Amino acid sequence: MNILEQITLNLEKLSKSERKVANVIQASPKTAIHSSIAALAKMADVSEPTVNRFCRRMDTKGFPDFKLHLAQSLANGTPYVNRHVEETDTVEDYTNKIYEATLASLDRSRQMVDTAAINRAVDILTQAKKISFFGLGASAAVAQDALNKFFRFNVPVLSFQDALMQRMSCINSTEGDVVVLISHTGRTKSLVEIAAMAKENDATVIAITAKDSPLAHACHLVISTEIPEDTDLYMPMASRIGQLVIIDVLATGFTLRRGSKFRDNLQKVKQGIKDSRFTAPPITKT
Amino acid sequence: MNILEQITLNLEKLSKSERKVANVIQASPKTAIHSSIAALAKMADVSEPTVNRFCRRMDTKGFPDFKLHLAQSLANGTPYVNRHVEETDTVEDYTNKIYEATLASLDRSRQMVDTAAINRAVDILTQAKKISFFGLGASAAVAQDALNKFFRFNVPVLSFQDALMQRMSCINSTEGDVVVLISHTGRTKSLVEIAAMAKENDATVIAITAKDSPLAHACHLVISTEIPEDTDLYMPMASRIGQLVIIDVLATGFTLRRGSKFRDNLQKVKQGIKDSRFTAPPITKT
DNA sequence: CTAACAAATGTAATTTAATTACAGTTTAAT
DNA sequence: ATTAAACTGTAATTAAATTACATTTGTTAG
Structure with a gap:
């Protein structure tokens, strides 16, 4: 899809002259989209048809079509x-x-992102008597963040970092309770176990995790972030950010579903923390 | 900048025929970028020069240039x-x-992002005897995440959510200690206070916060995320994600600076948590 | 080592697309 | 109702891109 990537990818399969074209384009793609085929040919020190052949090899209809694709790739900053x-x-x-x-x-x-799953999750959350957010390791920070958000909604909400506390909490859960479990891999044993426990006690279990994982199978509803990241080898980076955005979406859906009266409540929380801060400077638009 | 916006904006200033062109383009911009001037003229039921005049009125050099801009606008989804x-x-x-x-x-x-500041922060962190991450509210979750990352590096690292514990920790800090304070607004009183305390005890204070804020002035080094988000009014969303990416960058810089022997250590931590997980399924590339 | 063929590249011709110049038509104001 | 200004289309021109073909380069088999 992305042309600049595609150029890098197919670089070896190009001929000598075609590679000259590739280099010129990669060096300054911004110049390329504003040049004619003649100008580009000159820059790369090749003939015009060579430039055209290069474009075709990149799976485009021709030079103008190529420029269009390039422009789109460029629009995303560095791709x-x-x-x-x-x-x-x-x-x-x-x-x-x-x-x-x-x-x-x-x-x-x-x-x-599966908006249908989001919608069901929002349904479940708005009807919850109590909401718990549990995660371990990097996902513990995400759970904590969720706590911070949902706490503002004046809804009974809790979060523990301690696996034993999580376990105890789930054992004591009842119908109407909602447990949100967060795990990138979906293979954290302890979380799979408490999912089963919560389920047995008629709590509703939502997981923000990888689909088809053990955890996914152990709960009622799965929201998958679809971020491929090997956290067995690398530190969690993008994965937890994906989880956080899901939390944002859920929190937003929650406030929307609760209606406008409910949102007055949010303002109260905001007022409450105001005194803990220095006053903001007058807004000077940058 | 965005052409589609600009069309809507200048819609009234266009003539009748030009507006026909605008409508056709707005109706399906994707078709427009793959059409010739003749095809578009036919669709809008106007002449070719009218289409050209329309493009010029949109501050472009001509039809091809207009298509380029349109393609870029389209690339960002809705940008x-x-x-x-x-x-x-x-x-x-x-x-x-x-x-x-x-x-x-x-x-x-x-x-x-100020890479020079990042670099200095990595310098300071790699030489630290002890690293503390402190934040409150949404930033507490970020501090917790930082703890999780830096803990893997086998470096003395700590994090408290409790403002009093943070305070006590800073009072007891000494030279060689590094305190990383996280706050979006940089106006959280408690954090500004402990920044001063840590500084007095010769600890090095780094803040991930808004530049020119009270907190920024109270510490040795500022890393600014430059994310405009009014957390006085809305819940923190993008701001804390920006902070997390900074944490990722710092952690990455840290491992790179420490060299390859050090990275063996990371593998040990990974091995250590392996038993807490179910085994991963064979990798099937999607 | 060279003949012969295939791949690669360039030149020139052709086609296509875009722009300009100009003329006819509409519109609005006096 | 008349006139001027703005608008729109037709036809001519120019510019750009593509194709067809010729030449060169490289490679392999005899």
Whole structure:
């Protein structure tokens, strides 16, 4: 889909002259989209038909079509090349790579997100007598964040980081309770176990996790973030950010479903924390 | 900048025929970018020069240039229009809006991030005898996440959610200690106070916060996320995600700086948590 | 080592698309 | 009702892209 990626990908399959074209385009794609085929040919020191052949090889109809695709790729800033951090990277390098990887994951997640599942989750949450958010490791921070958000809604909500406390909480759960379990892999034994416990006690179990995972099978409703990240090997990065956005979406759905009277409540919470802050400076638009 | 917006904006200033062109383009911009000027003229039931005149009026050089701009506008889905969630939004609507807002904020943050500050922060962190991460509210979850990451590095690291514990910890800090304070607004009184305390005890104080804020002035080094989000009015969403990415970048910089021997250590931590998980299924590339 | 064929590249011709110049038509104001 | 200005279309022109074909380069088998 992304042309710049495709150029990098097929670079070896190109002929010598075609590669010259590729280099010129990669060097300054912004110039490329504003150039005619003649100008580009000159820059790459090849003939015009060579440029045209290059475009065709990139699965486009011709030069104008190629420019269109290029323009679209460029519009996304620097495009989502899934480059891994290397030892020799400078600060700029690895900073950019991490931002890009995160952006790419989020974008993918957006495209794949199951809004029907979101909707059902919001349904369940709005009707809950009590909501619990549980996660371990990196997902514990996500659970904590969810607590912070839902706490503002004046709804009974709790979160524990301690696996034993989580367990006890689930054993004591009853009908009307909703347990939200967060795990990227869906293979954390302890969470799968408490999912079963909560289920047995007639609580509703929602999981923000990988679909088809043990945890996914152990609960009533799964919201999948669809972010491919091997947390067995690497530290969780994009995965937990995807989870947080899901939390945002759920919290937003929750406030919308509860209606406008309910939102007055939010303002009260905001007022409550105001005194803990220094006053904001007059707004000067940057 | 965005052509589709600009069309809507200048719609009244167009002549009758030009408006026909505008309508056709707005109706299906995707078709428009793949059409010739002749085809578009036919669709809008006007002459070719009218289409050309329309393009010029949109501040483009001509029809091909217009198509380029249009393609770019289209690439961003609906781009960075800071659309707020509305009461009448469907699940799809608000889900998309939240994803888009998050993506836009992150993209902006990426462009503004101060890599020099990142680099200095990594310097300081790698030389730290002890690292503390403190935040309150939504930023507490971020601090917790940082704890989870840096804990893997086998470095003395701690984090408290309790403002009093944070305070006590800072009072007892000494030279060589590094305190990382996280706050979106930089106006949380308690954090500004402990920044001063830590500083007095010769600890190095790093803040992930808004520049020119009280907290920013109270510490040695500021890393700004440059995400405009009014957390006085709305719940923190994109802001904390920006903070998390900064944590990722710092953690990555940390591992790179420490060299390869150090990274063996990470593998040990990974092995250690392996038993708590169910085994992963054989990798089937999707 | 060279003949012969295939792949690659460029030149020139052709086709297609976009733009300009100009003329006819509509519209609005006096 | 008349006139001027703005609008729109037709036809001519120019520019751009594509195709067809010729030449060169490289590679392999004899």
